[in-house]
Amino acid sequence: MSRRLSRLNPNLPPILTAPYPFDVVDSNKKRALEEFPEGYVIDFGVGDPTDPVPELVRRKMAGAVEESKCSGYPSALGGAGYIAAVRDFVERRFGVGLEPDQLCATYGAKYASFHLPWYFCDPAGDDMCLIPNPGYPPYTDGTLLAGAEPYYLNISELSGFVPDLAGIPADIVARARILFVNSPHSPTGQVLSLDQLGEIVRFCLDNDIVLVSDECYSELFYGDPPPSVLEVPESADCAIVLNSLSKRSMMTSCAVGFMASRNPDLLGPIRAITRKSIQGVAHIIEAGAEAALLDDAHPREMRAVYQERLDILLPALESVGCVPVRPRGTFFLWVKVPEADTPLGFSETLLFEKGINCVPGNLVSKEWQGENPGDGFVRFALVPDIEQVREARQRLTAE
Numbered sequence: 001m002s003r004r005l006s007r008l009n010p011n012l013p014p015i016l017t018a019p020y021p022f023d024v025v026d027s028n029k030k031r032a033l034e035e036f037p038e039g040y041v042i043d044f045g046v047g048d049p050t051d052p053v054p055e056l057v058r059r060k061m062a063g064a065v066e067e068s069k070c071s072g073y074p075s076a077l078g079g080a081g082y083i084a085a086v087r088d089f090v091e092r093r094f095g096v097g098l099e100p101d102q103l104c105a106t107y108g109a110k111y112a113s114f115h116l117p118w119y120f121c122d123p124a125g126d127d128m129c130l131i132p133n134p135g136y137p138p139y140t141d142g143t144l145l146a147g148a149e150p151y152y153l154n155i156s157e158l159s160g161f162v163p164d165l166a167g168i169p170a171d172i173v174a175r176a177r178i179l180f181v182n183s184p185h186s187p188t189g190q191v192l193s194l195d196q197l198g199e200i201v202r203f204c205l206d207n208d209i210v211l212v213s214d215e216c217y218s219e220l221f222y223g224d225p226p227p228s229v230l231e232v233p234e235s236a237d238c239a240i241v242l243n244s245l246s247k248r249s250m251m252t253s254c255a256v257g258f259m260a261s262r263n264p265d266l267l268g269p270i271r272a273i274t275r276k277s278i279q280g281v282a283h284i285i286e287a288g289a290e291a292a293l294l295d296d297a298h299p300r301e302m303r304a305v306y307q308e309r310l311d312i313l314l315p316a317l318e319s320v321g322c323v324p325v326r327p328r329g330t331f332f333l334w335v336k337v338p339e340a341d342t343p344l345g346f347s348e349t350l351l352f353e354k355g356i357n358c359v360p361g362n363l364v365s366k367e368w369q370g371e372n373p374g375d376g377f378v379r380f381a382l383v384p385d386i387e388q389v390r391e392a393r394q395r396l397t398a399e
């Protein structure tokens, strides 16, 4: 076995052997589910929408089963109808017209963000990727598998929830090949303004860095719609944007999204390798995604639903001494626990005394340069239905 292991891609072991920080959370939840009556635990833990995929999307997919008879390979880069719907959405939402060669269908933002370092990092070099902390784990794992090294940018109150680019040492900047940004940011819910995105683009241009902007929460917002990096014209020379239907249309089960760049050359190698490596998103899924992207009503309705859940949960948490960071996007609520508590202690008390599950913030972020931005925080995903959120308020505020 050890001989076989030693023959693995040498970049794999650090990923395979990395500790899994959620063991304690998983076993706590399992225990609570066993101890409480069925249906009692209200789960704000997992960031996966529980609301159904919109009916118009489900109907479209069901119709596509019969129409296509499910036969034939799909298009690796995205079928004509789906790509047209993506273009329509990007134009409507961000005011940017894109040609088909400025787009590529994906299996969602996870798949895309994991693979991008493979294209831009030299496996034999000493390249680095700059990654927000807390940040979505595939940014790190994809970086490691590409033979590059992660360098984290703490996203906290201290940094104003903005990556501190000026604070990156010059030798690190010189080695950086990719800067990942995520706005609206999971899990803090903070949004980068167009000016801030412009500054980030200029940093990348000045330092020859590819900007990967994960915008998968762009349609879940409170107040003003978050801008896209695509709205910064200079991004043409450095940026790739990722988006998906997972959060906008609750289509996590379908794994469908897209990559976009104003610069077809930046997507050229990715499109070429995509055609060599995958068959593409299934026709049936694309049919649903196409209908979803052309409809603005259901994201609007979902925003109202998340707003209602937020308006109930946020004051209830304040009433027990928490200090929530008011989100401007995503469906997460990033909450500072009372001073005397630790994130794990707070989440365990909530789970075992009130049947409310949330995630300790220090487990979704890393210790980096002497700071873990998740210390003192827990994360709530506003995915339980409104009755459950009301019930959570009741349990939180009960003496």
Ligand SMILES: Cc1ncc(COP(=O)(O)O)c(C=O)c1O
Residues within 6 Å of the ligand: 047, 107, 108, 109, 110, 111, 136, 182, 186, 214, 216, 243, 244, 245, 246, 252, 255, 256, 257
């Ligand atoms: C920041 C971020 N990016 C990407 C994803 C996954 O996106 P998709 O479902 O499109 O793969 C998530 C899911 O939780 C996420 O939080």
